[in-house]
Amino acid sequence: MEFIVNNFNYWIYVILMMIGLFAMIAKNNLIKKLVGMTIFQTAIILFYVSIGVKGEGATIPILSYEQVHGTHHVEEADHAGEDDSHHAQADLPEIDARTITNPIPHVLMLTAIVVGVATLGVALAISQRIFHFYGSLDEDVILAKIQKGDG
Amino acid sequence: MIAVFDICILIFLVAIAIIALSVKDLLASAMILGIYSFLMCLLWAEMGAVDVAFTEAAVGAGVSTVIMIATVYQTSRKSSD
Structure with missing residues (x-):
């Protein structure tokens, strides 16, 4: 039971991917096939984003002002004079990588979302052309018309 | 990451994916x-x-909802399965 709950994202990823694959193979309507393709793509994105999650205590990959510039005050910097930069570096707090989710899978999947929408757009344009040619979006009707030599 | 929230959304996702594939109306499927x-x-x-x-x-x-609705209006709204 613990094993199932701790890896729930991965179980759902497998289920969604199989739902999408089933729709792409078994559904008759071309738009329904594309809905299945969208579900398939988002399942893969779900898998990749789940890799970057680090459990409790990890937050979004954005640093606060103190983590970037250090905590020292402006008037202290004026007094410090020539060794100002050295002083500022010593003040920077440690950034623990365990408190930040891994952003590399996120960036990879950002392109995957855009590619997915472009694919969907081209596929919908092609299915519009098919509808104007054969008068139907049903796969059986289209195949029957092709075998009859229509169009 | 909040475990309860996570599990609730994931179960909803599977249910809604199955509903989107099983409705006969393509406009409803797009929504x-x-x-x-x-x-x-x-x-x-x-x-x-x-x-x-x-x-x-x-x-x-x-964007993908909008282009899918545009396609449904250009073609037919009924689906056989």
């Missing part, structure tokens, strides 16, 4: 796919991937 995309967006904000979340909300839920 339910929009709900699916917004749930995915919620899931990614919850998992700490905020950049993926807002890209999904704008591109995945917004």
Whole structure:
């Protein structure tokens, strides 16, 4: 039971991917096939984003002002004079990588979302052309018309 | 990452994916796919991937729903399965 709950994202990823694959193979309507393709793509994105999650205590990959510039005050910097930069570096707090989710899978999947929408757009344009040619979006009707030599 | 929230959204996702594929009306299917995309967006904000979340909300839920509705209006709205 613990094993199932701790890896729930991965179980759902497998289920969604199989739902999408089933729709792409078994559904008759071309738009329904594309809905299945969208579900398939988002399942893969779900898998990749789940890799970057680090459990409790990890937050979004954005640093606060103190983590970037250090905590020292402006008037202290004026007094410090020539060794100002050295002083500022010593003040920077440690950034623990365990408190930040891994952003590399996120960036990879950002392109995957855009590619997915472009694919969907081209596929919908092609299915519009098919509808104007054969008068139907049903796969059986289209195949029957092709075998009859229509169009 | 909040475990209860995570599990609730994931179960909703599977249910909505099955509903989107089983309705006979293609316009309803497109709208339910929009709900699916917004749930995915919620899931990614919850998992700490905020950049993926807002890209999904704008591109995945917004643009793909619009082009799918445009295609349904250009073609037929009924589906055999």
